Amino acid sequence: MCERPCAGSVISRRRLLTTLASATATTALDGLAAPAFSRLSQRPIITHGVQSGDVSLDSGMVWARADRPSRMLIEAATTDSFRDIIRSSFMDALPETDFTAKALLEDLPAGQDIFYRLRLQDLASPNAVGEPIVGRFRTAPSDRRSISFVWSGDTAGQGWGIDVSRGGMRTYATMLHNRPDFFVHCGDSIYADCTVPTQQKLPGGAIWRNIVTEEKSRIATTLADYRGNYKYNLLDANVRHFNAEVPIFAQWDNHEVMEDWWPGEAINRQGYGEKSALLLAARGCRAFHEFMPLRYVPAEPGRIYRKVSYGPLLDLFLLDMRSYRGPNGTNPKDHYGPDAHLLGPVQLAWLKRELNRSSATWKVIASDTPLGTIAANAPGARTPLGRGIEIADLLSFMQRARIPNTLWLTADLHYTAAHYFDPANAVFQDFEPFWEFVSGPIHAGTWTPSPLDRTFGPRVVFQSAASREQGDNFAPCFGLQFFGHVAIDGNTETLTVTLKDVADRVLWSTSIEPRVDQGARYLTRR
Numbered sequence: 001m002c003e004r005p006c007a008g009s010v011i012s013r014r015r016l017l018t019t020l021a022s023a024t025a026t027t028a029l030d031g032l033a034a035p036a037f038s039r040l041s042q043r044p045i046i047t048h049g050v051q052s053g054d055v056s057l058d059s060g061m062v063w064a065r066a067d068r069p070s071r072m073l074i075e076a077a078t079t080d081s082f083r084d085i086i087r088s089s090f091m092d093a094l095p096e097t098d099f100t101a102k103a104l105l106e107d108l109p110a111g112q113d114i115f116y117r118l119r120l121q122d123l124a125s126p127n128a129v130g131e132p133i134v135g136r137f138r139t140a141p142s143d144r145r146s147i148s149f150v151w152s153g154d155t156a157g158q159g160w161g162i163d164v165s166r167g168g169m170r171t172y173a174t175m176l177h178n179r180p181d182f183f184v185h186c187g188d189s190i191y192a193d194c195t196v197p198t199q200q201k202l203p204g205g206a207i208w209r210n211i212v213t214e215e216k217s218r219i220a221t222t223l224a225d226y227r228g229n230y231k232y233n234l235l236d237a238n239v240r241h242f243n244a245e246v247p248i249f250a251q252w253d254n255h256e257v258m259e260d261w262w263p264g265e266a267i268n269r270q271g272y273g274e275k276s277a278l279l280l281a282a283r284g285c286r287a288f289h290e291f292m293p294l295r296y297v298p299a300e301p302g303r304i305y306r307k308v309s310y311g312p313l314l315d316l317f318l319l320d321m322r323s324y325r326g327p328n329g330t331n332p333k334d335h336y337g338p339d340a341h342l343l344g345p346v347q348l349a350w351l352k353r354e355l356n357r358s359s360a361t362w363k364v365i366a367s368d369t370p371l372g373t374i375a376a377n378a379p380g381a382r383t384p385l386g387r388g389i390e391i392a393d394l395l396s397f398m399q400r401a402r403i404p405n406t407l408w409l410t411a412d413l414h415y416t417a418a419h420y421f422d423p424a425n426a427v428f429q430d431f432e433p434f435w436e437f438v439s440g441p442i443h444a445g446t447w448t449p450s451p452l453d454r455t456f457g458p459r460v461v462f463q464s465a466a467s468r469e470q471g472d473n474f475a476p477c478f479g480l481q482f483f484g485h486v487a488i489d490g491n492t493e494t495l496t497v498t499l500k501d502v503a504d505r506v507l508w509s510t511s512i513e514p515r516v517d518q519g520a521r522y523l524t525r526r
């Protein structure tokens with residue numbers, strides 16, 4: 001999705017250096033030294049804050065990046081005094097990973113605040129140890145206590161980068177204010193194919209002024225470019241504060257590589273010297289894994305789809321609809337084959353198996369692509385076509401296997417919405433009704449509403465988007481930036497979804513009771 005263009009322009013070298021210098025001054029005040037300046041230091045420096053992610057009942061990943069070859073020293077405790085260190089380990093950060101390092105803290109107590117302290121030891125001068133940065137996360141509970149999380153997507157898109165005078169990427173600060181247990185980033189965590197220019201014109205003549213970097217001044221094609229996109233986002237103080245306090249479950253969409261790419265694509269696009277999408281995807285995937293604190297799967301080291309067991313109330317399924325899909329642009333057919341792949345057969349079988357095994361009350365499926373934009377059914381079609389065939393197969397499997405209490409979360413549309421999928425309104429009808437909740441962008445242009453495909457009968461129950469007058473790519477400073485909040489009550493097991501904006505206003509909310517027998521009961525209130 002997001003077929004709408006990136007804004008952006010190439011900037012002059014002189015302007016770049018001037019702006020970067022002022023950005024450095026800003027970020028240094030915030031306790032973060034920019035890499036170019038940190039090399040003057042005698043001791044290694046954590047260049048882009050700390051992150052945690054992929055927490056479980058007893059573990060969590062931690063992440064940092066160094067300014068030189070370093071050993072990341074890791075300590076964990078259950079209090080921020082670090083009086084009793086319960087775990088310690090280390091991970092080396094070398095140029096081969098752009099000095100990023102991440103490691104899994106294991107054997108942690110369940111449902112517990114974990115404070116982690118990261119510091120860097122210079123591998124060339126082991127006596128030189130840098131200042132620590134402390135972060136924290138909470139492990140998943142083993143009991144039925146209340147939990148909450150936020151989700152969104154679309155960070156730094158369409159040339160809307162960090163304008164310090166406008167508060168930077170403010171939605172991250174608002175999400176932090178909600179104190180969620182974790183954050184699901186549904187993708188477009190970077191916009192590799194969008195440049196960030198020095199400035200953009202706003203309606204009415206005001207100017208949006210970006211922090212700019214060399215890597216974000218061109219579309220990404222090299223590994224260094226892709227890495228530079230993640231480093232850019234981490235220049236934002238809101239993002240770093242959020243990362244230090246809230247663990248992330250990251251999935252990717254298309255812009256982590258290139259607009260609407262598919263694995264076998266022969267690239268014939270303006271600005272791209274490379275001819276193979278697979279080569280760009282390999283670089284994009286490498287940078288994604290280097291800069292996101294997601295786990296490593298030995299069976300498929302680049303894998304992004306995974307299941308998160310978050311205690312008795314919640315299993316979270318993070319999908320990857322980009323890495324295994326069939327070609328774009330073919331006429332969608334009514335029979336299944338490589339041209340119709342979306343998740344691909346292996347991921348689809350995994351998802352069915354894991355949904356069937358799940359004993360958690362709620363099964364939340366985080367999707368990088370909204371279900372109403374996948375199938376692209378031809379007018380008058382009587383069966384699912386193309387990429388919709390896998391979704392039809394999955395939904396009918398979920399009905400036959402009587403898998404209760406599922407819902408879908410996504411971003412991608414650059415507006416927020418609640419979609420109720422009802423077989424009574426659908427071309428394909430062998431499924432139980434379900435909700436899909438859409439939120440985003442976190443920090444990107446806001447779109448006007450998208451048309452939804454009728455294959456699975458979506459009904460727009462709520463939406464907040466850019467108006468026709470505001471148009472597509474409405475700037476982030478006008479308040480139409482969105483995230484969603486999910487709370488599961490430990491006593492009643494009721495799940496409440498709240499759609500919010502950057503000002504933390506409640507736009508719409510619904511509470512869903514878990515199904516106790518066939519047929520979920522949905523209670524909707526404003």
Ligand SMILES: [Fe+2]
Binds near residue numbers: 255
């Ligand atoms: Fe996007």
